[in-house]
Structures are given as C-alpha cells and as structure tokens.
Amino acid sequence: MITVERLTKTYGGFRAVDDVSFTCQPGAVTGFLGPNGAGKTTTMRVIAGLTPATSGQATIAGTHYRDIPNPGTQVGVLLDASAQHAGRTGREVLTMGALTMGLPRQRVDEMLELVSLSRSESKRRVRNYSLGMRQRLGIAHALLGDPRILILDEPANGLDPAGIHWMRGLLRDYANRGGTVLLSSHLLHEVEVIADELIVIGQGRIVAQGTKGELLQRAGTFVKADDLAALGAALAAAGITDAAPSGDAGLRTEAGPREVGRAAAAAGVALLELRTADGAGLEEMFLQLTADTQRDDLTDGAAA
Amino acid sequence: MNATPPMTTATSAPAAATASGHLETIDTSRAGVPMSRLIAVELRKLVNTRAGLWLVLAIGLVSLLIMTAMLIWADDSDLVFGNIFGLMNIPTGFLLPVLAILLVTSEWGQRTGLVTFTLEPRRSRVVVAKLATALVAAVGAMLTAMAFGALGNLLAGLFHDDPAGTWEMTLAGMSNSVMLQLFALLMGFAFGMLIRNSAAAIVLYFVIPTIWSILAQVIPWVHDHLQKWADFSFAQQPFQSGEWATGQEWAHLATSGTIWLVLPLVIGIWRLLRSEVK
Numbered sequence: 089m090i091t092v093e094r095l096t097k098t099y100g101g102f103r104a105v106d107d108v109s110f111t112c113q114p115g116a117v118t119g120f121l122g123p124n125g126a127g128k129t130t131t132m133r134v135i136a137g138l139t140p141a142t143s144g145q146a147t148i149a150g151t152h153y154r155d156i157p158n159p160g161t162q163v164g165v166l167l168d169a170s171a172q173h174a175g176r177t178g179r180e181v182l183t184m185g186a187l188t189m190g191l192p193r194q195r196v197d198e199m200l201e202l203v204s205l206s207r208s209e210s211k212r213r214v215r216n217y218s219l220g221m222r223q224r225l226g227i228a229h230a231l232l233g234d235p236r237i238l239i240l241d242e243p244a245n246g247l248d249p250a251g252i253h254w255m256r257g258l259l260r261d262y263a264n265r266g267g268t269v270l271l272s273s274h275l276l277h278e279v280e281v282i283a284d285e286l287i288v289i290g291q292g293r294i295v296a297q298g299t300k301g302e303l304l305q306r307a308g309t310f311v312k313a314d315d316l317a318a319l320g321a322a323l324a325a326a327g328i329t330d331a332a333p334s335g336d337a338g339l340r341t342e343a344g345p346r347e348v349g350r351a352a353a354a355a356g357v358a359l360l361e362l363r364t365a366d367g368a369g370l371e372e373m374f375l376q377l378t379a380d381t382q383r384d385d386l387t388d389g390a391a392a
Numbered sequence: 393m394n395a396t397p398p399m400t401t402a403t404s405a406p407a408a409a410t411a412s413g414h415l416e417t418i419d420t421s422r423a424g425v426p427m428s429r430l431i432a433v434e435l436r437k438l439v440n441t442r443a444g445l446w447l448v449l450a451i452g453l454v455s456l457l458i459m460t461a462m463l464i465w466a467d468d469s470d471l472v473f474g475n476i477f478g479l480m481n482i483p484t485g486f487l488l489p490v491l492a493i494l495l496v497t498s499e500w501g502q503r504t505g506l507v508t509f510t511l512e513p514r515r516s517r518v519v520v521a522k523l524a525t526a527l528v529a530a531v532g533a534m535l536t537a538m539a540f541g542a543l544g545n546l547l548a549g550l551f552h553d554d555p556a557g558t559w560e561m562t563l564a565g566m567s568n569s570v571m572l573q574l575f576a577l578l579m580g581f582a583f584g585m586l587i588r589n590s591a592a593a594i595v596l597y598f599v600i601p602t603i604w605s606i607l608a609q610v611i612p613w614v615h616d617h618l619q620k621w622a623d624f625s626f627a628q629q630p631f632q633s634g635e636w637a638t639g640q641e642w643a644h645l646a647t648s649g650t651i652w653l654v655l656p657l658v659i660g661i662w663r664l665l666r667s668e669v670k
Contacts, residue, residue: 137513138506138669149418154513157424165510171503175441181507184440188425188433188511229507 089114090135090237090270095144097130104130106292107144112270112285114236117263119283119300120272123378127292128272129167132241135270136165148237160189164230164238169222169246174215178205178225181214182232189233199228204254219246227255238262240271244278256282276374288370290377296370303370309345312338312361313352322355323348334372340365425512430521431528438495438529447491451533452540454483459544463551471548471556474565474634477541481569484533488573489580492526493593496584505669515665523581530577534570565634572631579624579653585660601625601652620644624652 090112097105105127112118122128133139135146137153148156148163156162172181182196200210203224214222223246230238238259244252259269259282273279279286286303288296296303311331313319319339323331328351334340338361341348345362352359365372439445458480462471499505512518549557580597587593601624608619608626619626627644630637637645 133668136510138509140666140668151418151420153510155420156418156513157420157422159513160511161422162418167506167510168503171506173441173498173502173504175443180440184433184436185507185511187436188429190425190429 089149089268090118090146090239091148091150092131092135092146093144095131095134095146096142097127097134097139098142103292105134108289108292108294109144110287110294110297112268114266114268115263116284117259117269117271117282118285118287119279120270120287120289121276121279121283121374122272122274122289123374124274126274126289126377128274128289129241131289132167132239132270132272135239136163136167138167158189158233160185160235161191161233162235162237164233164235164240166223166226166230166238166240166243168241169219169226169243172214172222172225175213177211177213178217178221179210181225182210182229185229185232191233195232199232202231202258203228220248220251223247224251227258236266237268238270240269242273243271244273244275244282252278252281276371286370288374288377295377296373308340308342308365309348310334310338310340310361310363310365311345311348311352311359313357313359315357318355319352319357319359322351322357325355326351334365340372424514425517427517427521427524430512430517431524434495434521434525435528437498438491438525441498444491444494447487447494448529451484451487451491452536454487455480455537455540458483459540463544463547468548468552468554468556471545471552472558472560473541473545474561476544476548477537477561478565478569480537480541481534481573484537485573485576488526488530488533488577489583489597490594491529492577492580493584493597494590495522495526496581497588497590497593500588500670501590503670509669516661519585519661519664526577526581527574530573534573562634564636568631568633568637572628575624575628575649575653578657582653582657582660585664586656621647622651624648 092108092110095105095108096103108127108131110118120128120131130139131146134141135148135153145152153159153163159165176184179196179200182199183193185191186193186195200207205221205224205228209217209221214225217225223243227240227243230240244255247255259271263269263284271279271282273282280300284300286297286300287294288303311319316333316337316339320331323329323339323341323343326347328341328343328347330343331339331341345364349359349362352362437444439448459476462476462479466475499508508518509515545557545559580593583593583597587596605619605623605625608614608623621627621644627641627648630641631645
C-alpha cells in the first residue's frame with residue numbers, strides 16, 4: 089500500500105505538488121492521471137525517495153522508501169524509461185540490476201522473455217532502442233526483483249496498441265495476485281483501459297479520485313441554449329446552483345435532465361440540447377485541466 | 393518497434409509478478425544491499441560501455457606503448473625501473489581522474505542515477521562504493537604500470553648495457569608516485585561530485601588549477617603569500633621525486649589539498665545527499 093499524505097513540493101515560488109493525499113491499495117491498479125506538468129512525476133519521485141518533499145510525506149506500507157532494505161526486491165520503480173546509459177546493452181542494464189539486488193542471472197533471461205525482448209535485441213545498445221523497447225526494458229527492470237509494489241511513470245508511453253494491451257494483461261494479473269500498482273499517464277484512454285482506481289491531478293492538486301466506475305458514471309446533465317445567461321438564471325431560480333460552463337458552449341450540472349428541463353421550460357428558455365452527461369464529465373474535466381495547464385507548461389517545466 | 397513481436401502474456405510467463413495473494417507489507421528486516429555488491433556493480437560500470445572500456449584499456453595500452461618506446465629510443469642510463477615506472481605514471485595521472493569523473497558524472501548525464509539511487513536509496517553508500525571502485529581502478533592502473541615497468545626493465549637489462557635494467561627505486565619515490573596518483577584520482581572524483589557534468593568537470597579539472605597556477609606566477613602578492621599554501625599542483629612538485637618531502641612541504645600539501653580536494657568533495661557529497669536525483 090502506498091500512502092501519500094498532504095504532500096507539497098515547491099520549486100522557488102512554484103508549487104509543483106500542492107497538498108496531495110491519496111492511497112493505493114493492494115490488489116488494484118491505481119491510475120495517476122493528469123496533463124504534462126501536473127505534478128505526477130514529482131509525486132512519484134517523492135515516493136521513491138529521489139526528491140525531498142517540502143512538506144507532507146509519502147510512505148510504502150508505513151515505511152519511507154529510503155528505509156526499505158534492498159528496495160528493488162520490494163518496490164519496482166520505473167520513473168523514466170530513457171534514463172539509461174545509451175551505451176549499455178539492454179541485457180547489461182538488467183544484469184546490473186540483478187547484481188545489485190543479489191538475484192540469480194537467469195532472472196535476467198526470464199524478464200527479457202516476459203517483456204518480449206529477443207536475445208538479439210537484448211544485446212543491442214539502449215541507444216538503438218525505440219521508446220517502446222525502452223519501456224519494455226524499464227518494465228522488465230521494475231519487475232526484476234519480484235516486488236509486491238510497482239510504481240511506473242508513463243509506462244504506456246511509446247507502446248503500440250498491442251503493447252498497451254499486453255501491459256494491461258500484465259498489470260491486471262499482477263494486481264489480481266495482490267500486488268499494488270501505481271501508474272501515471274497523461275492520456276485518459278490509456279488509464280481507462282488499465283486502471284481500477286483513478287486519481288486525477290492538475291496543477292499540482294488532486295481534482296478527482298475514486299474508482300473508475302464512480303468517476304466515469306458520475307451522473308449529471310449537459311444542457312445547451314442560445315441564451316446561456318437566461319438558462320443560467322432559470323436554473324438558479326429553480327435551485328440548481330452548480331451549473332458550470334462546459335465543453336461545447338453549454339452548461340453542466342449534477343442535477344438530473346428532468347429537473348433541468350423543467351426549470352428551463354418554467355422560465356421559457358428554448359433548449360438546443362439536453363442530455364445525461366454520462367462519463368463525459370471526466371473527459372471534460374480532463375480537457376479543461378489540459379487547456380489550463382498548457383500555458384503553464386511554456387513557462388515552467390519543472391513539474392513534469 | 394515497427395514489427396510487433398508476439399507478446400508473452402503475463403499468465404504464461406515464467407516468473408511474472410509472482411506476488412502472493414495476501415496483503416503486502418514491506419519487509420524491513422531484510423538484508424540491505426551489501427557494499428561488496430555495490431562495488432561489484434560500480435566496477436562493472438567502468439567497463440560496460442565502450443567509452444569506459446576504452447578508457448580502461450587505454451591506461452594499459454599507453455603503459456605498454458611507453459615501455460616499447462623507451463626500449464627502442466631511450467638512453468641506457470634512463471632505462472632503470474624507477475624511470476620507466478615514473479614515466480608511465482604520467483599518462484595514468486591524466487586518465488585516472490577522467491575515469492573517476494565519469495564514474496560520478498555519468499549518473500547525471502545519462503540519468504542512470506534514477507536507477508542507482510532507487511536500488512540503493514542510502515546515497516552515501518553509493519558514494520563510498522564509487523570511491524572504493526575508483527581506488528580499485530587506481531591500484532589496478534598502478535599495478536599495470538608496475539608490471540610493464542618491470543617487464544620493460546627486464547628487457548632493458550637483457551638488450552641494453554649497464555646501468556639499464558637496474559631495479560633501483562627508493563621507497564620514497566614509490567610512495568610519492570602512488571600518493572600523487574591517488575590525489576589526482578580523488579580530485580577528479582571530487583570535481584565530478586561537485587560539477588556533475590562530464591564535459592564541464594573534465595575541462596574544469598584540468599583548466600582551473602592551471603589558470604590558478606598561472607595567476608599565481610603573474611600576480612606577485614599571490615605568488616609570495618598564497619601559492620605555496622593554496623596551489624595544489626605547485627605543492628605536489630616536491631613529491632615528484634625519489635626523496636621524502638619536508639614537513640613544510642607536507643603542510644603545503646595539506647592546506648592546498650584541503651582547498652582543491654577535500655572542500656569540493658565535501659560540498660559535492662553534501663549536495664548529493666540533499667538534492668533531487670533528476
């Protein structure tokens with residue numbers, strides 16, 4: 089179990105991670121979703137003890153990462169698949185890991201086979217690997233010590249659709265055996281495919297978390313009218329106060345379509361569209377986040 | 393990857409995620425990574441890239457080259473063990489610090505530090521392992537120089553006239569040259585720790601002390617008051633001989649060594665222990 093408690097990390101005046109709390113349960117794949125620069129990587133780096141927290145803390149089963157003996161055999165970490173010496177072969181990277189952790193050499197071959205890196209590919213230098221091959225190597229390295237907890241930053245990045253499908257099977261199986269998985273992604277559909285639990289982060293703050301079902305099925309109504317101001321007033325008059333601008337020049341509210349329709353009819357506002365928002369809420373929220381952070385990315389990449 | 397290879401599914405894989413079913417905790421009583429394994433991995437890092445391998449080979453090859461050249465062209469009077477060994481130490485003195493610098497800086501430049509420090513989060517132990525590895529490499533390099541020096545001397549004795557092939561070498565000379573090699577290596581290590589960028593660390597390692605020596609020659613006040621105490625290479629000159637240095641010379645070595653070796657090393661380690669590994 090991974091526990092992040094009130095974690096804040098600032099760089100100068102910039103809050104890369106802002107009061108973030110969440111837990112990752114054993115037996116589930118937790119997806120950490122957010123646009124680039126939202127603070128995902130920073131959070132994971134704090135969990136893995138590479139970045140000191142400004143305040144708050146991250147623990148794994150109650151232990152700080154730095155206090156875990158031979159951590160490679162207990163927590164598998166993949167933070168950046170490209171962070172490998174370009175001049176080493178893939179096999180050598182795994183061999184060094186196995187040597188550090190004190191594992192038999194045959195473990196290297198097992199892991200290569202697991203991630204479908206062929207014998208000849210494993211003897212090529214990492215410089216000549218595609219991003220997808222680097223990801224496979226990184227996943228092999230994370231699994232090398234047979235850990236019970238996995239922390240993977242953007243593991244699906246660079247994998248082709250078949251590769252993503254493969255990884256879903258791998259992590260699903262891993263979680264089903266009681267493993268804990270935290271993986272990040274900036275692509276909603278990737279996380280939707282792989283994760284059970286979702287944590288959505290934007291600009292350093294958690295904006296939503298829950299099971300995939302909860303977040304995707306969050307009820308609500310999308311409503312659109314020519315005169316949005318009049319529609320807003322009509323909803324407010326009917327006691328629906330949470331209506332907020334959404335996506336395609338409409339409004340979104342947690343109220344049901346029936347109430348919204350009645351309120352509009354009572355005020356004589358002509359509607360262009362009235363429907364259940366379904367899972368679109370998550371997608372819209374995510375698009376909104378992405379749009380908001382796009383500007384920040386240009387000025388500050390530190391949170392990537 | 394253009395052609396997607398057939399994927400091994402997790403269920404059919406041999407050792408896929410063999411996490412057992414019960415809720416997992418962290419085992420804090422497990423043995424940590426022993427220093428011997430950390431050093432073994434660091435030694436491997438010296439030679440498992442082409443650049444590293446060639447650097448290590450270069451140390452041996454240059455020694456061999458010098459031995460051969462001396463046997464062909466040197467005067468008989470120069471072909472004594474102390475000379476051959478001493479000359480071999482000059483290129484080694486350049487290459488060893490570079491090796492030490494790269495051992496440290498590649499963790500940052502190639503970003504392998506991400507893996508190194510997640511597999512051993514007690515960062516000071518990684519520093520100790522790297523330092524030990526650098527020392528092992530230095531001892532290896534000196535033994536190589538000694539072996540080629542001895543071989544060269546043996547051949548000199550066979551094919552040249554006296555005094556060629558004489559084994560004379562003072563204990564002071566031997567210990568001086570070993571010490572200077574270690575200082576060069578440690579200073580490289582310290583610069584690597586402090587600067588963390590391969591190219592910058594190598595360039596500054598060679599350039600800054602040189603500039604400082606030149607300034608010390610040019611500026612009278614610095615020359616009179618500071619150079620002896622604060623110029624590491626200047627302070628090492630008395631040790632490039634077969635004689636024991638005087639107490640005063642040792643004092644100069646100590647103060648300048650503190651500035652050029654101990655200080656960067658301490659600051660570098662302090663930064664490493666506190667900073668982010670990117």
